[in-house]
Each structure stands twice: as C-alpha cells, then as structure tokens.
Amino acid sequence: EIVLTQSPATLSLSPGERATLSCRASQSVSSYLAWYQQKPGQPPRLLIYDASNRVTGIPARFSGSGSGTDFTLTISSLEPEDFALYYCQQRRNWPLTFGQGTRLEIK
Amino acid sequence: EVQLVESGGGLVQPGGSLRLSCTASGFTFSSYWMHWVRQAPGKGLVWVSRINSDGSNITYADSVKGRFTISRDNAKNTLYLQMNSLRTEDTAVYYCARQTSGWPHIWGQGTVVTVSS
Numbered sequence: 188e189i190v191l192t193q194s195p196a197t198l199s200l201s202p203g204e205r206a207t208l209s210c211r212a213s214q215s216v217s218s219y220l221a222w223y224q225q226k227p228g229q230p231p232r233l234l235i236y237d238a239s240n241r242v243t244g245i246p247a248r249f250s251g252s253g254s255g256t257d258f259t260l261t262i263s264s265l266e267p268e269d270f271a272l273y274y275c276q277q278r279r280n281w282p283l284t285f286g287q288g289t290r291l292e293i294k
Numbered sequence: 295e296v297q298l299v300e301s302g303g304g305l306v307q308p309g310g311s312l313r314l315s316c317t318a319s320g321f322t323f324s325s326y327w328m329h330w331v332r333q334a335p336g337k338g339l340v341w342v343s344r345i346n347s348d349g350s351n352i353t354y355a356d357s358v359k360g361r362f363t364i365s366r367d368n369a370k371n372t373l374y375l376q377m378n379s380l381r382t383e384d385t386a387v388y389y390c391a392r393q394t395s396g397w398p399h400i401w402g403q404g405t406v407v408t409v410s411s
Contacts, residue, residue: 225339230403237396281353282353282356283329
C-alpha cells in the first residue's frame, strides 16, 4: 500500500498570504495524485487531479505541482473561504490511499 | 444538477448488517465508475471500494474484503454497499462518489453508520 505523508499537519496563515502544502508518497505515483478540500460537515471537493490539472470551476489561485514522490498544492493568495482541511490522494496503485490531511487555519 | 444521495445508515450492533444506498440523478449513472469512501469521526478519508460501470470489475480495501459487497442497479440509478459482520471500527460517515477522469470527483453528503452495543 502506498503511504502518503502530508506536511505540515497544521498551517497557520493570514488571508492574502501564500500557502504551500506538501504531500510525499512512499513510492512513485507518477502523476496520479489529486488534492481535495474539505470543510466541516461537508464532503470532500476535488480541486486538482493528475498532479497539476485544476478541476473546472476551481479558482486559479489553486495550483498543483510535482511528480514521482513529491507534490505541492499552492494557494497563491488565501481567501477566507480557503481555510479548511486538505487531503492528497493517489490512484497509482490499489488500494487508493489518502494522506492524513493538512489543516489550514487562520492566524 | 448532478447529485448523489446516500441513505441507509444508522445504529447497528457489532456483528450486524446494514445496506447503504446511493441514488444518482442528473447524469447517466450507467456510464460511470463509482466509489465508496468512509471517514471515521474526527479522522481522515479512507477508500472502501469501487465498481466499474457495468458491475463486472470490483475492488475492495483489505479492511472490508469478505465483509462488504458493492453492487449497482443501473436501471434504478443506485449504488449499494452491503455491510456484514460490522465492527466498531466501521463507524464512520460513508460517502459515495462518482469517478471522473479516474478520480472520485462528485461526492454525496454522506450517511452515518454507528456500530455500537
């Protein structure tokens, strides 16, 4: 099973700042990595798939990069609605696995 | 509007059974692979199972293999998860999700399963 490790566990930033979230895979997942956002009481929302493709309707301030084992989700300028939990997920191998999440909180 | 609505959750004793349903609307259900993903209280996301569009190709997480069965009825636009031999660690919100471009993309709001005596 591929283990995804996200860092940091919690990121405290202010609106307008740049957020950089990391996801490291225990073995190569090529570009088969996605990022999800989850707010309390809501299901996850797919933001980025195949490492760098933004889902239709997701604001351009969200971007993804990386390949192999190291991936980054960048939010260029934080809006108040961006403070949430973020998960990475791989589909290179079964079972699909998720990272443990990064909580992005308001500083 | 594309929509997925889960139902069938509830309180069940350890060793018991439940059948979850996920009713789809707003898209051609029979064309899409589907997934079940769960989230224990205060915990992260865990993938449970997936099924291809005609039900001929199914995969399970090891933690549920032999206890859970995923299935679908394309005529009824409904996905199912039959859960047997339930354990306390199966307590979670269960989400169904439609796959797009290989990824669980459209998610329902979830149904709560509580396994407790």
